[in-house]
Amino acid sequence: MKKTLLTLAIGSVMAAGVQAAPIAEEIIQESFYPYEKGVPTVDAVKSGMVINASNVDSVKEHLDPAMYQFIKNGDYEMKVGETTDFRLHQSYVDATRKYSGDSALGDKVGEISGSVAGRPFPQEPSMDDPRAGEKLAWNYKYGYNWGDSAAIYPFYWKYRDMNSGKVERTVKFNFHFLNYTHRTQEEPFPEITPNPSNLFRAIYVQVLEPYDVKNTQLLIQRYEDDLKRDNAYLYLGFQRRVRRLSTGQTTDAFLGSDIMIEDFEGYNGRISDMNWTYKGTKYILSPMYNHNDMDLDTETHKDDEGYQVVKFGGKGGCFPEITWQLRKTYVVESDPVDPNHPISKRVHYMDAQTFIIPRNITYDRKGDMWKSWTIGQAHPDHHLPVNKGKGVAVDDSFSMIDIQANHCTTGQFKGIVDGSLTPASKMTVQNLRASGR
Template identity: 70%
Template sequence: MHNNNRFRLTALTLALAAGTAMAAENDPVIQNSFYPYAKDTPSHAGLSAGTVINKGNVAQFKDIVDPAFYGFIEKGWVELKVGETTSFDLHPNYVKATQDGAGQVKLGAKPGEIQGWVAGRPFPQEPDASDPRAGEKLAWNYKYGYNWGDSAAIYPFYWKYRDMDSGKVERTIKFNFHFLNFTGRVNQEPKPAITPNPSDLFRGIYVNVLEPHDVRNTQLLIHRAQDDLKRDNSWLYLGFQRRVRRLATGQVTDAFLGSDLMIEDFEGYNGRISDMEWSYKGTRYMLMPFYNHNELKLDAETHKDSDGYQVVAFGGQGGCFPEITWQLRKVYEVEAAPVDGSHPLSKRVHYMDAQTFTVPRTISYDRKGALWKTFTIGQAHPDHHLPANKGSGVSIDDSFSMIDVQAMHCTSGQFKGMVDPKLSPPEMFSVQHMRATGN
């Protein structure tokens, strides 16, 4: 009798899951949000897979290249290679969580307040230009996006500091980066949240420097609270001092380890919703850095891993540009202006991918409003990457380039990203772990 009841319960669960999946398939809002290329793919006159955009023909494609990258091509710093537009389907569990929460999520009275969110994409509806808080809703979609899934690691991660005029590599730093969502979990056990969670955390980021010797074992830990109005808690462990110190709020906008990145730049934007004023500037079709890693011409000479994995190669002016292909994709243009008047930036312009809600292109402007930095984060399809990533539904951060156009300097990033929960256990995201690892 007990076995029969268990069978009926299992059958009922499967039927409910199938019903929810079918509802998601038939929901036009969900379809439009997660499968924008299901019916047709975007096109532009003269553009096809295999097209190479250079300074000789870039004017023809001005409408589909962001203004900063257009300037790079126009100067002859880089050529852009076009690939076929492909769908980066997120994991079905994330889509299902979005369907389950449809209509329940609302913004609070002020930026940083949200109600009713459990998991999935909070606002799958198409942004409305007449909605003054449309940009804020898109920012929430990014924050609660499926970037790196429930947990993952970049293991290892190489940063190179480059002089853009000479191409000289001034410094190479080897890291491990780890990411963990404490809540809103849809795929990795435990779901939907890790317990106990006494600090009511949403997300943790942990960084450990492996090389070179002078900064070896420098560690960074970031705790982001579920309540966006609470400030992040961040700690830094300096190996040569052998102690953990708490980071002051302003330090997240300093150059991290002498690079061209702030801690706030990580993943496109690594801060609170409430720290910015968000403005939706429109929906566009643009060339974005999405590709199949295994189909690229990779860097066979440096950083070849023991398992044969090869990182993305770099070229162009100063060696500052990843040698990847770009797809014509649906993009939301969102402007983020710091609330704090002492912030070193006047604004960032984010180009959010409408399907994945990753932020593959960001342009940053200094306090005077002049172009300062541009950030490219290459997105690799998980099914054409490491075997461990296949079927994960995670758009894999796979290369980056942060260019300081004023200083003619860049920091490039070469990744081995893995969606593997064993690499980022919850106990890793603690001050105690930093101390134990440091000693």
């Protein structure tokens, strides 16, 4: 009897030890609902205004440096919309309550423990915390971008000469995203099993057009252990074989575009590949909007269901014709650990509510501004009917501008938050071979 009671007591202590420490509700509220008590108000920035070269100096502190310069040069006029609430799915918020109290950084950059699902570090960052930038990077990595799985189906990239406006090339893709772990909304959760390689996430890309690159496929498999290098595979249709990509190839121009594989989604690499520095919190104009309320492209890429993509304009057709809203933003710098990396740093403008990265500026090895990355984010309730209620900020348009070369690559696409489009079987090398036949 005494032995039984002792066993139960020890079991109770052990059970208590594995339960997450509680996160204060005010921390959850501030992290996920920053506009609950009102949206940011700035005298110089009003919904409905158009920011152009004549008035851009009055709002300079609410623009990132690249966007300020584009507007100052007359390359683009920015339309301001209302700041809106991009609430993430309740399951992700609940998972944060349940698990994040046990999240902790390890001794090395890229090491983390206790993070099962949800936002690992919902606490407000502090300039006094030397690892605040790293924590924000983990919040991005384990964020709810695309939910547990989704597809961009189809996805049009246009390569443009910024001076002439000529579209040099159009490439049509399908993109697929799948989280193996840290799942909260789509069963199974928190992880897909079996998962013998202990993968965290995978991205699969297939080229549909034009003919010379048709059926080129890319597969990226990212491990749960951030210190392990990703598996990246490329299937070349004309060679009909799979080859493994070296680490350096993820920083090459992907299919001749202005984009690196490492640029995908704002940052597509390991936490451990960068040094992360939190530079402060600002109210920044971000490309977030209601897709169905925009002036959409009625001339190209309209599908059988009547869906229309975002229109592009400005200099060279390199800028999305959308509204921008004033939002709480964390400014984070990442500089590569590898001294041979082609960039010196990126400045990420992370949305404080969703932890997507709608704006990035990339600097070359000399420290000069090189590329400007815009990822337009659409509210799921004002997009495709299938996305309503999914609690995902839907990637909806993009523009990567090579400032030095006066060239850009733009993206128009149809994002679908539907797990049935991305089964785990699609995220395998075997699928590359089978789909390439």
